[in-house]
Amino acid sequence: MIFLAALRKEIFGQWRSYRLLVVVAVFLAFGLLSPLAAKFIPELMKLMPNGKEIARLIPQPTITDAVAQYLKNSSQFGVVLALLMTMGAVAQEKDKGTAALVLVKPMPRSVFLWAKFAALGVTFIIGIAIAGAACYYYTLILFRAPDVSRWLALNGLLFLFVLVYVALTLLCSTVSRSQVVAGGLAFGLVILLSGTGAIPGIGKFLPGQLLAWGAWLAAGSKETAWPALWISVGIIGAALAGAWAVFERQEL
């Protein structure tokens, strides 16, 4: 019951402060623009001086290009939104005193944290669902209809990828008392994960590989990246457990 009360308050807060709307708008924009960009960039190139020569070098756009654009844009901005939406989640409440006002009452700190994570998850799932539907529709019009089950799986992987950064930023927000410091710490973790992902042999185990798996799904490949999925789930679990362990010991 307390979890539901906390979750309701978090979702309500995101709605009232327009944060839910911003996330949906950003994802929707990239969901709509990605297939359009894939289709019309060669056409736009032709309008440039010597553009026809350049356009001739670019292969005919396909559904794979549309999906690649969608995954690239949504994942990059998904990470940025994950940082911006989450960095103040706990830090700001500690700093302003609202955390003390609520946690002096019989609300467990774990519930306080996990309701925030769940609410952010709901926000991103709504954003990605709308973006996925928009992108599916434009891809269908401009190219052909992607396979529905593979499309759903692709968006599920994108959601899990974003959720990793939500969980890591929530940990940073719990550790710090300032949302700026939390954002800085989270950005450092993004750089660290991106840098580690570039090391040959290691990248296939990291969350970034989920996006590659998504692209394989769209291309009809049977290749998978299960280790990256389990490690991503593990990172989320570890970040939440870490945040809880730190939060339980903090004075408000």
Added chain:
Amino acid sequence: MPVIYTQGLRKTFGRVQALNGLDFSVEPGTVFGFLGPNGAGKTTAIRVLTGLARPTGGCVRVLGEDIVASRRGIAGRIGYLPEEPAFYPWMTAYELLDYIGRIFGLTAEERKVRSKKLLDLAGLTQTGGRRIGGFSRGMRQRLGLAQALVNRPEVLFLDEPVSAMDPAGRKEVLELIGSLRGQCTVFMSTHILTDVDRVCDTVGIINHGRMVVEAPREELIARYALPVFEIENDSSSAGKFAAWAENLRSMSWVATVSVNGTVVRVVVNNVEEAKKKLLASAIRAGLILTRYEMIRPSLEDVFLQLIGEEGKEAG
């Protein structure tokens, strides 16, 4: 059995000793005034008593239970108003009280009734549907008090509850706090002595993180306050009045003399001697008196005396 009990309570922040062996107890149903100068350790003590901070050492029991071991159990039975209550600016006052009611597990009907009653009590019925972001400091303070009462607490912790209020709001809230006497135990920190004088029946004075004195208010005044005489002189004999007042300072039965215009305030250390000699000396000096009165010593006199002695000892 005391509702709040501390023994040897210590709290340190690095090298700073905020609480330095704090000992006190609060009896059920009383309004306890926790008095002290700024920086004495009042807010730190309340944070420890409510479980928001952990003690460095010593024993803290609230409602008979150890606050460190049973924080969650006690949380359902207490109310807390911080010095500067912070809220979610996007919520309305009604939504906040409803949310707090949900945390305490109240049913929808209970929440509705309780929220309306508390908004009325806090004088926020007309603004209950407005977002808290637009509230004044006084309105926030009253909403803070309302949210602290949602669960009908057995112990209510109030940290400087009227510090942000105008005189009318202050009077209303103090009356509300006074009306809680007997229904729950109120633990109220403040540095405003007149507020304590108005509503508290028991007073604890804290300084440098330890309790200087703790007693029922009247007993405290009777035990510590020196008797005070106030004499008002007609302005036509102002010259004689100043000389007489100066002369009083040398008397063995006089503790302090302070002159304010045509009024002299004499704190005495031997009331019988003063009764015999003070008026007689004024007549001998040829003063034309318009008022001669032995006044009731105030809590402020006790506070200044005790804190002053502490300062001297520390010095």
